[in-house]
Amino acid sequence: MEVLGWDGALSSRDFHVAARAFANNWKEFNSAFPPWTWVPSPKQPPHLSRLQQQQHGYLSLEKICLLRSIKEDANEENHAWDEEEPESVDKATLVDTSNLQVCYYDFHIVHSDSYRVPVLYFRCYYIDGQPLALEEIEKDLPARSSKVLLESKWTFITQEEHPYLNRPWYKLHPCGTSEWMKLLFLGDNSQAKNGVAVEQYLVSWLSVVGQVVGIRVPFEMLNHHKTSN
Numbered sequence: 001m002e003v004l005g006w007d008g009a010l011s012s013r014d015f016h017v018a019a020r021a022f023a024n025n026w027k028e029f030n031s032a033f034p035p036w037t038w039v040p041s042p043k044q045p046p047h048l049s050r051l052q053q054q055q056h057g058y059l060s061l062e063k064i065c066l067l068r069s070i071k072e073d074a075n076e077e078n079h080a081w082d083e084e085e086p087e088s089v090d091k092a093t094l095v096d097t098s099n100l101q102v103c104y105y106d107f108h109i110v111h112s113d114s115y116r117v118p119v120l121y122f123r124c125y126y127i128d129g130q131p132l133a134l135e136e137i138e139k140d141l142p143a144r145s146s147k148v149l150l151e152s153k154w155t156f157i158t159q160e161e162h163p164y165l166n167r168p169w170y171k172l173h174p175c176g177t178s179e180w181m182k183l184l185f186l187g188d189n190s191q192a193k194n195g196v197a198v199e200q201y202l203v204s205w206l207s208v209v210g211q212v213v214g215i216r217v218p219f220e221m222l223n224h225h226k227t228s229n
Contacts, residue, residue, distance in 0.1 A: 008182030009116035014198045016055040019109065021199035022206075023059060029220040036061045036109075041164055058164060059109040059202075066103045066124075066140060102127045103140070107215065109202070110163055117177040118202060120209050121162055121169045134159070134170065142214045172209060181205060 010018065023036045041056040108121040124132040124140070134157065162169040184204055207217040 006182060006185075008178035008180070008185075010111070010118065010198075010201055011116065012111050012113065013055055014201070015111040015118060016057070017198050018200075018202045019057075019059045022202040025199075025203065025221050026218075029218045034061060034064065039108075039164075043164070058111070060106070061108075062104075062106040064105040064107070066105060067100045103132065105213075107213070108162070108169070109206070112174050115174040115177065117174050117181070118205055119171055119174045119177075120206075120213070121171045122213060123169050137170070141212070172212060177205075180208075184208070 019038055023038060026033075027035045036059045039057050039060045041058075103124055103126055105122060105124050109118050110121055111117075112119045124137050126132070156173045156175075157170055158173050159168055159170050161167065181201070181204070203217060203221050206215065207222060210217055
């Protein structure tokens with residue numbers, strides 16, 4: 001894709017290509033972390049070909065464990081996905097867990113046909129399946145997200161029905177995504193000159209959006225795409 005004539009959006013077909021590449025690269029460069037997997041759409045229009053049906057779906061990263069303190073005056077942040085290595089429940093047995101409770105986060109990357117960009121959906125629930133309210137989730141977000149959420153309109157968190165699962169999930173609103181994605185690539189001289197590789201789109205996108213919820217994209221993934229482009 002040529003940057004100068006590109007509007008920063010991504011077609012559903014290109015999203016599938018980018019998603020597959022992203023999942024493979026994540027597994028290669030972040031093997032200590034749970035993998036992102038491609039989930040085919042459970043509801044496929046009958047008129048689509050097999051190839052087209054394979055292109056309908058979303059990326060999924062599920063059951064990321066988070067140990068939350070049940071003390072109201074606790075000041076420590078326990079972000080299982082925001083560490084150099086993911087913290088497991090087994091490691092938690094080495095410390096006092098009497099004041100901790102286990103929560104799980106699920107993350108889905110879904111393509112928006114109306115905005116033509118990826119959208120990050122997420123939910124959080126206790127070990128018994130009881131969902132957390134948004135006020136509780138906000139306590140788990142990285143401290144820097146508070147400022148980002150106030151200053152950036154595209155990170156506004158809303159709750160709506162998951163387009164594939166028909167259940168309420170939270171999402172980061174995609175408004176403005178295509179504009180800042182285009183600016184992101186225009187700011188890279190090599191990208192502006194050589195064009196944007198579809199495979200690089202999700203890596204660059206999540207490196208920005210993921211900061212809001214504490215997901216880190218390994219530097220090796222970003223550097224890999226730049227050097228191979």
